[in-house]
Structure formats: C-alpha cells, structure tokens
Amino acid sequence: MNRFSLSMATVIVGLSALGAATASESTWKIDISQTEWELAPGLKTPAWTYGGTVPGIPIAARPGDQLRIEVTNKLAVPTNIHWHGLVVPNDQDGPAIVIQPGSTFVYSFTPRETGTYWYHPHFRPVLDQLDRGLYAPLIVLAPEDSSYSGDRTFVLDDWYLDARGKRLPGTADGEMERFGNVETVNGKTGQAIGPLAVTRGERWKLRFINASTAAIHRLKVSGHRFRITHLDGHALAAPYESDTIDIAPGERVDAEFVADGEPGALYSITSDRPDLGISIPVVYGNGSVARVPSPFVPPDLRFLPGAQEKAPDFVLRVATLMGGMMQMGMGGSMGMGNMMGSMGSSAMGMAGWTINGKSFPETEALNVKIGELVKLRIFNDDAVTAGGHRMDHPIHLHGTVFQVLSVDGVAPAQPILKDTIPVPAGGYVDLAFVMTESGQWMLHCHVIDHEDGGMLTVVNAR
Numbered sequence: 001m002n003r004f005s006l007s008m009a010t011v012i013v014g015l016s017a018l019g020a021a022t023a024s025e026s027t028w029k030i031d032i033s034q035t036e037w038e039l040a041p042g043l044k045t046p047a048w049t050y051g052g053t054v055p056g057i058p059i060a061a062r063p064g065d066q067l068r069i070e071v072t073n074k075l076a077v078p079t080n081i082h083w084h085g086l087v088v089p090n091d092q093d094g095p096a097i098v099i100q101p102g103s104t105f106v107y108s109f110t111p112r113e114t115g116t117y118w119y120h121p122h123f124r125p126v127l128d129q130l131d132r133g134l135y136a137p138l139i140v141l142a143p144e145d146s147s148y149s150g151d152r153t154f155v156l157d158d159w160y161l162d163a164r165g166k167r168l169p170g171t172a173d174g175e176m177e178r179f180g181n182v183e184t185v186n187g188k189t190g191q192a193i194g195p196l197a198v199t200r201g202e203r204w205k206l207r208f209i210n211a212s213t214a215a216i217h218r219l220k221v222s223g224h225r226f227r228i229t230h231l232d233g234h235a236l237a238a239p240y241e242s243d244t245i246d247i248a249p250g251e252r253v254d255a256e257f258v259a260d261g262e263p264g265a266l267y268s269i270t271s272d273r274p275d276l277g278i279s280i281p282v283v284y285g286n287g288s289v290a291r292v293p294s295p296f297v298p299p300d301l302r303f304l305p306g307a308q309e310k311a312p313d314f315v316l317r318v319a320t321l322m323g324g325m326m327q328m329g330m331g332g333s334m335g336m337g338n339m340m341g342s343m344g345s346s347a348m349g350m351a352g353w354t355i356n357g358k359s360f361p362e363t364e365a366l367n368v369k370i371g372e373l374v375k376l377r378i379f380n381d382d383a384v385t386a387g388g389h390r391m392d393h394p395i396h397l398h399g400t401v402f403q404v405l406s407v408d409g410v411a412p413a414q415p416i417l418k419d420t421i422p423v424p425a426g427g428y429v430d431l432a433f434v435m436t437e438s439g440q441w442m443l444h445c446h447v448i449d450h451e452d453g454g455m456l457t458v459v460n461a462r
C-alpha cells in the first residue's frame with residue numbers, strides 16, 4: 001500500500017513513475033482546512049484547501065487501481081467531494097455524502113477509464129466552497145502518457161478579491177455571476193505562474209482544467225499550435241490542431257505541445273484577459289533533441305447507433321428568469337449570486353435559474369433504466385435580445401459520460417464523449433447516454449451561481 005501526499009511539483013515525477021507500474025491499491029489522505037494561500041508575492045488570501053495547497057492534492061491513478069481516499073473535514077462547515085467526470089458507485093460520490101466538521105469519510109472506488117478528471121465539493125451552496133480554492137486534479141494515467149517529454153496539469157481559476165487579498169462577497173458590479181478580478185493557473189497569478197520549460201524537439205502533454213465558478217477561459221499559444229487529443233478526459237478519434245483552447249467551467253482539454261520553436265526564445269500561453277493574470281511562459285532551453293513522436297493512439301470511436309434518429313426521451317429548457325429578479329429590485333451589485341447561493345431561489349419565492357420553468361428542488365427528475373440508451377435535448381432559452389442575460393450554460397451530468405449528438409442541430413465531425421457541455425445561448429444540444437450505476441445523479445449547470453440557484457435536476461437510474 002502506498003501512501004501519497006504530494007505537492008504539485010513532485011506529482012510530475014510521480015506521474016511518470018506510476019505509468020509503468022501495475023494496478024494496485026493506493027491510499028490518499030486529504031485534510032480540508034483553511035490555509036493562507038499566496039497567489040503572488042504580496043498577495044495572500046484565506047483559501048480553503050485540499051491538503052494545504054491550491055489546487056489541492058493531485059490524485060494520480062491507473063485504471064483498475066483501487067483508490068482509498070481518507071477525507072478529514074477541518075472546516076467549520078459540512079462538505080463532501082464530487083469526482084467530476086469519473087463513473088463511481090453512487091454511494092461514493094459527493095452529493096450522497098455529508099462530511100461533518102471534524103469527521104473523516106473514506107471514499108473507495110476504482111477508476112475504469114483513463115483521463116483528466118478533477119474533484120471539488122458538492123455540498124450546497126457549492127459556490128462558498130469551490131470558489132475558496134477547493135478543487136484538485138484527478139488523473140487516471142494511460143500507458144502512453146509516460147512517453148511524453150513531460151505531463152503537466154494547469155488548473156484555471158479566478159478570484160474576486162480586494163487589493164489586500166480579502167475575499168469580496170457577492171458578485172462584481174453589473175454581474176449576475178461570480179467573476180473574479182484575479183485569474184490563476186495552479187493557484188498563482190501573473191509573474192508567479194511557473195513556466196513550461198521545454199527543449200526544441202520535445203512533445204509535452206498538457207492538461208487544462210477549468211475550476212472557475214463562472215468564467216470561460218480562452219487560451220492562445222504564441223508561435224505554436226496545440227494538438228487537441230482529449231475533451232473531458234476522453235480521447236478523440238481524430239485529434240485536431242488549434243492555437244486556441246476555449247474551456248468552460250467544469251470542462252477539461254488535453255493537448256499535445258510540440259516544442260518546435262527557437263532555442264532560447266520565449267513564448268506564452270495567454271488568456272484573452274491577460275490583465276487578470278493568466279499567462280504561462282513557455283521557456284526554451286538551448287539546444288534540441290530529436291523530435292519526439294506522438295505516443296497518442298486514437299481510439300476507434302463510433303457514433304452510437306440509432307441515437308441520431310431517436311426522438312428525445314427528455315427535453316429540458318434551461319433559462320435565466322430576469323423578470324423575477326428585476327421585480328425584486330436587485331441588481332448585480334447586491335450580490336445576486338451570493339444570495340441565491342445561500343438562500344436558495346425557491347425559499348425566496350422567486351425563480352432565478354431554472355429547468356423547464358422550475359428551480360431545484362422543484363425541478364422534475366428524469367427517470368431512466370440502467371443500460372438503456374437515453375436521448376436528451378437541452379435548450380438554452382436565455383434571451384438573446386438586448387438587455388437579456390445571454391450566457392452559454394455548461395451543463396454537467398454525474399455518474400456517466402454522454403455522446404454529443406449535435407449542437408444547434410449540427411452533428412460534430414467526429415464522435416465526442418464528454419461530461420460537461422456548453423449549451424449555446426438561444427441554441428440547443430442533443431446528447432445520448434447510458435447509465436451504468438444505479439442511484440440519484442445530478443444534472444446541472446456548472447456555473448455555480450446557476451447550480452446553487454436551482455438550475456439543477458436529478459437523473460434517477462434504476
């Protein structure tokens with residue numbers, strides 16, 4: 001039995017060592033506590049952490065490993081953990097569990113699929129916990145991952161802070177969601193972000209995770225192109241090249257980075273809001289190595305037979321009800337997101353974020369059978385007119401993986417498996433999935449203000 005308690009730096013070494021070994025049992029200890037976290041020299045904030053760092057302890061495993069994760073809650077509030085993207089038994093996933101202050105819960109499950117996943121609290125209101133820094137990668141390694149020149153994970157986040165690093169309540173002026181004024185990569189902002197140090201000829205595996213509660217991140221790499229190999233941890237049959245990665249809350253993108261730049265030169269992976277702090281320096285050493293070939297093996301992935309023609313079993317319409325809020329006389333500056341989070345929309349007798357006109361817990365459950373193909377259509381009814389709240393809703397389903405059948409009626413060029421999908425404002429998506437684990441599974445928007453505000457329902461799998 002191995003006992004790990006790794007920092008972000010040592011896990012990189014750990015990852016390649018693990019890649020070669022065989023399946024085993026591994027035990028992880030995670031203490032959840034408040035920690036002063038340094039986002040940059042001179043900028044500290046009281047964060048909540050998994051094991052003292054932001055992001056928290058990165059869990060690394062191989063498919064078939066039996067994970068035992070001992071979680072001790074040293075906060076003053078109850079919490080739990082959701083293994084975002086992993087298919088685990090229902091009684092081992094966050095929402096079914098409450099870890100009271102001072103107590104320990106031991107999660108135990110075996111990841112079956114390789115990929116980039118992450119974990120975070122699912123105790124509502126989730127925003128109060130996730131937004132304080134409770135998130136971490138969970139990487140299930142594929143055999144080929146150890147053949148890259150290096151394997152790096154970048155967790156993106158944003159923080160809404162005053163100049164001294166104190167966490168500001170609510171939402172910024174004019175915003176209905178909690179967007180930050182400081183953006184981070186692996187808990188660091190601006191100059192404090194550690195560089196990607198490469199040598200010409202190398203091929204790196206980069207994993208991006210968006211842990212922001214509302215912000216979509218758009219990253220652009222200078223002088224290079226990413227080769228996108230995985231979405232939400234799932235390998236693509238046809239990887240594609242792009243210099244841009246768009247990543248919505250909850251999503252993950254894996255990309256190969258071929259170091260074909262100039263030795264000694266400096267490049268960067270920079271967000272479209274660079275003033276908020278996200279820019280990862282890409283630093284070339286001198287010299288070069290023989291060009292590393294891609295170890296990536298594209299899977300033989302097919303469109304689910306019959307799914308495209310099938311009529312939807314469920315049609316959901318997600319929407320933001322602006323009218324209700326305006327009648328209450330509350331603008332963004334009063335912290336709508338925070339109020340919705342702590343009080344719940346239904347408790348206030350008004351709708352905010354809805355599915356088919358209702359906010360959780362009033363939303364209607366989806367009852368499905370284990371092993372049965374389910375087709376789900378989700379419309380984003382948000383107003384696209386001036387003054388309306390125009391926003392894509394990144395919808396996430398627990399307990400399974402879905403195939404994207406179409407976005408706005410257009411099928412993707414290749415089969416795509418995901419667990420979180422942005423439903424475009426004014427548009428719709430068609431998804432197909434099969435539940436394999438029985439129990440009650442959540443389906444919700446991963447903009448956490450919306451999730452806490454009621455854009456959430458459950459899938460009952462029997």
Ligand code: C2O
Nearest residue numbers: 082084250396442
């Ligand atoms: Cu990552 Cu239900 O959430």
Ligand code: CU
Nearest residue numbers: 393445447450
């Ligand atoms: Cu949403």
